[in-house]
Amino acid sequence: MAFILTFLGKGGSGRSTLAIATAQKFARQGKAVLLATQDAGPVVGTQLGQSLTATPQSVETNLWAMQLRSATLLEQSWDAVKALEAQYLRTPFFKEVYGQELGVLPGMDEALALDALRRYDASGDYDVIVYDGAGDQTTLRMFGLPEILDWYLRRFRQVFEASDLGKALSPFIQPIANAVLAGDWAGRLEQPSQQAADLLGQGRTAINDPTRVLACLVTTPEAAAVATARHLWGGAQQIGLAVGAVLVNQTTAGTLEPEVFAPLSNHAIPALATQDWAALIDALPDFNQLAQSAPRPIVIDVPARRVSLFLPSFDKTQVTLTQYGPEVTVEAGDQRRNLLLPEELRGRPVQGAKFQDRSLVISF
Template sequence: MAQILTFLGKGGVGRTTIAIAAARRFANRGKRVLLAIQEAGPAPGLILGIVPGAEPQELIPNLKVVQLQATVLLERSWEEVKKLEAQYLRTPFFKEVFGQELGVLPGMDSALVLNAIREYDASGQYDVIVFDGVGDQATLRMLGMPEIASWYFRRFRKVFADSDLGKALSPFIQPISSAVLNVSWTEDIFNQPMAQQANNQLEQGKQAIADPNRVAAYLITTEDAGAIATAKYLWGAAQQVGLTVGGVIVNRATGDGAESEEFEPLPISRIPIQSINDWQPLIDALPDFDQASQAPRPIAVNVAERKVSLFLPGFDKKQVKLTQYGPEITVEAGDQRHNISLPSELSGKPVTGAKFQDSFLIISF
């Protein structure tokens, strides 16, 4: 399993440059590195000095670079879908539809990129994957996709099983499936080989995002007030998907570092304006990315005290909303929702109190 690193910040603050420098640093230390670039345009190639393609290619020793092209990823994913269809269906029907015909629907590219990162991680060929995404809410929603999809899976599974429709259909599921499938399915349509495989992948994704030694993000900003405000907002939003933010990088810094108060207690790295094509000073100024686990964790559960604490920097009390409609609790902050998966000791228990203090939402049961 690889260490996955990404960067968040306003456009124009130098995320791609920092990502390349970080990848070079890991490679110089002997790590096998993949720099995965989401931007489809020519700008990354101008910085890299080569035109990245849809297949990983070597930039320097130990460092490969790939441009994640949605159309190519869609073709590959469609072939995997057809393989699964041929494995489970007696008479496949997707075989007459070709990946080269398919267009990329809005939002589909995020799922394709996330799956590509998962596959590169699972390949065992890399020690570090530096993901240069769009660095905003879209990146956070993409990284939060395993948890969100997992919630949909388990929530609708229970709703369907308890419904009259689910109870009425259950006796017919097995004979119908036997007529069209190569495998024998049970009455629970959510507990089948394909569904289990998908759910296992979602659980693995959730565990990776929750582990700062596996996945971490760093905020990139300049001394511009708008860039600082955006970085603070993304810091809080990252907590909502369970992503650890390990620190802040102030790019093109010239001032006295007064902005550091905005990001306490995160460590701050200040990078002065660098000469063009001189990577070493930039590499030397980068933080120690292995220290991301020392940053405040997005969520902490204390079963003994029956409390859950969520770290939500960048938000005030008026921007945070707590609801409990079903067996789980939902926290809304900014434009993100987080359905908190609770341990069995707290699951389904009513909330008895909540307070917002020092950027922490503390929930009592």
């Protein structure tokens, strides 16, 4: 398993430059590093002094870099879908559709990139993966996919199986499945569903663990960049993505006032001059240490029947808490989170909620 690191911040704040410097920092520590950029342009390759391709290429000792090209990733994913279909269906019907024919629909880029990160992580080839994405709400939606899809899979399956429609259709499932599926229909129906659930659960667990996946905020001293970083900080907490520090880029005049991003540390990073990467690398913090000390987005205290959600940059007027049946939903800004509660708290009614130390504290 690799340590996955990404950066959030306003466009033009220098996220890609800091991603490169971070990848070089880890590589020079002897770590095997993959720098994966979603920037389709030539900028990252130009800074590295080498054109990037859709597959990892060595750019220096211990460092590989690549572009996450959606069309190529879609072809690879489509081949996997066809292989799965051929395994489970008697007469596959996607076999005459080729990945090279498919276009990338809006929203597919993030899902394809996340799956690529999952595969490179699972390969065991890299100690560190530095992901250079859009660094905005798009990136947050990407990292939030495992939790959201896991919820859809669990919740809708439960509702369907308990519904009159589900009960009415269940006698017809077996003969239809026997006609379409190969081999043991029951096992074939259950296996893909369980595989999907396992993958989503693993993804959710990894993203909720700052020693596995960590984000850092990137800003300049400019007010709009600071405001954007604060907004993304709050959004990251909503999807369970820990944020470790603030990198104040293109400045040597000092860092921001501590209370702006408290309790995060913030670090002044000088502007890149004449490809002098050493100065940037030296100014970067110890990311492994940040992973250990990053504020947890959610803390669950089962004995006290209390859940604390760290929601910096939001106040109580911007947060809505609702409970429908067994589900507790928190809406902050333009993001909504369904809390996955432990069995001991699941289904219990909310007794109260309050804002305390930038956290929403929910009592059951």
